[in-house]
Amino acid sequence: DSDKPALPAYFSTRRLYYVDYVVLDSHRKSMLKKMDYYVDGNDLDTPKMLSKNAFRDLFNRLMASPIKPKPYYDPGPWGGEWLKKVRKLPKDMINCAWSYDLIEPETSFEADLEGTILEFPFPVLNAFGGKKLLGKLGTKKKYAGQFPIRINYDDSYHGDDMALQSHPDDAYIGKHFNEPFRQDESYYLVDTAPGSKVYLGLKEETDYAEFRRLVERAEKDLIPFDHNQYVNSIPSKPGDLFLIPAGTIHGSGKGNTVLEISATTYRYTLHFYDYLRPGLDGNLRAIHSKEAFDVLDQARRTNWVLKNLKQKPRKVRGGKGWDEFLIGKRDDMFFEVRRLEFLSKVEEDTAGEFHLLIPVVGERITIEPRDSEGDPVEVPFSCLGVIPAAMGRYRIRSTKGDPCQVVKVIMAT
CATH class of the missing domain: 2.60.120.10 (Jelly Rolls)
Structure with a gap:
């Protein structure tokens, strides 16, 4: 109905993930087995069609070739300027907080067929390739047919701190969200500005009850507090890698270009605190303090973090x-x-x-x-x-x- 208002962006994204992608992925896998022709309709003015045999020949060749996914970019309230410069993004883009280089449901890639450039959704490659693409380890039952790893950038270079957050473990994500595997992450520092740091774990002396009280008060009554008194931070430099197993409070500080290497289940970011700043739409960003504390492992404090989450090469x-x-x-x-x-x-x-x-x-x-x-x-x-x-x-x-x-x-x- 064209008279109905458009869905809010956050709701559209959720519908895509929990309805559209699921239905379309199942339908796509079924149709790939039956198809006579494949139509690339990304350019509606110039659709491109290839036969089943041409499609199979092309994708068999792709299984023997490196593949370069096509990234897409999003601004954000803490976004920086590094990606805009390095990737030559439009100058009028307000900032670039994220570059999504490989997140299977959202990623596409291009392929050359006798001089014609075609664009395909990455799930088509996965559906066709199976073990040829993912190997034995990547096709374990627990990954439910998904490409298990995602790659993206978090750019706060000349930007601001990311929200303090955590992610659910296997038990929580299975019980509450019916997802097959947990959300582990890691941060590889590609570039940093002077004074940069990464938030990771709680401080040794943090009073958990007091920290929780301040987080909940900020969410309910919009009263800020000094998070640096409670959350551990580590100076960052290019080449550092920080491991972030599920349940660890974390966030990139300002002045970082972070290559994020993580599990594909990435829609389960539970915010503790986002500094009471508005998003780009002018509204305060969502906080999920109850769920964030439900999954928080409060034993992960400074000494444990330095011993276990920042490893020597x-x-x-x-x-x-x-x-x-x-x-x-x-x-x-x-x-x-x-x-x-x-x-x-x-x-x-x-x-x-x-x-x-x-x-x-x-x-x-x-x-x-x-x-x-x-x-x-x-x-x-x-x-x-x-x-x-x-x-x-x-x-x-x-x-x-x-x-x-x-x-x-x-x-x-």
Whole structure:
């Protein structure tokens, strides 16, 4: 009904996640098995159609090639300027708080078919690829067919502090939201400004009851308080990785460019405190203090955090002109984060599991398949390359010949 007012943005997003995406994903998987033709209707003025056989040939080639998802960008009340500069976003954009580089339901990618550029939703790739894309670990029953890891940026460089928040564990997210797995996160610092920090855990001396009273009073009566007296913070610098298992209070402080590597279940951010600031719509942002405290592990305080959530890089492989470091892994998190450092090139092998690669130092990298006839792909600084499990051996090369560092995300064994 065109006379009805549009749904609020927050409600539209919830409907997409809990109704539309679920129904459409099931329908898409059914139709892919039956289709005769696939129509790319992203450009309604120039729709593109390919036959079932052409579609299958293309997607089989994609399973042997690096894939570069297409990011999209959102402003926010704490958003910064780093992504606008690096990604060459429109100058009139108020700021950029988030870049969503890989969140399966919301992500698309482009593919070249004999000189014609086609755009597909990422769930089509997952539905077609299965184990060829995700490998054995990524297709475990607990992930319910979803691409289990998401990649995005939180940009507060020349911005402000993010809200203090927490995320639910397996028991809570299953009972209250019927989701199959918990929301663990991690922050990799790509760039920082002077004085930057990350909020992580409570301070050793924090009185839990007093902190809760102040949070609830701020939510109800709009009375601010000094969160720095209660929430632990750690100075941040480029190359730092902070692990954020479910139940840990956290938030990026201002002056950070955060590469966020997390579980795909990302719509369950429970806010403790957002400094009583309005969102871009002029309204105060939602606070969920009861739920946030329900999932908070109050034992995660300064000493525990420094021992367990900021790990010292450990060299796991190396050769002439290159090294690989394990920089973050926990038994209760299903992914691990590594960093490749090389002068010219490094040889890699999926060993049957998908890889995610993000260049964080160096102008750009070229990813070249070695065991297949897949296509090489260039990935610029800060962007993402998805390596299908079936691709096998591949080479990462510094495209411009400068030293490079690449964050490598894999499923933990």
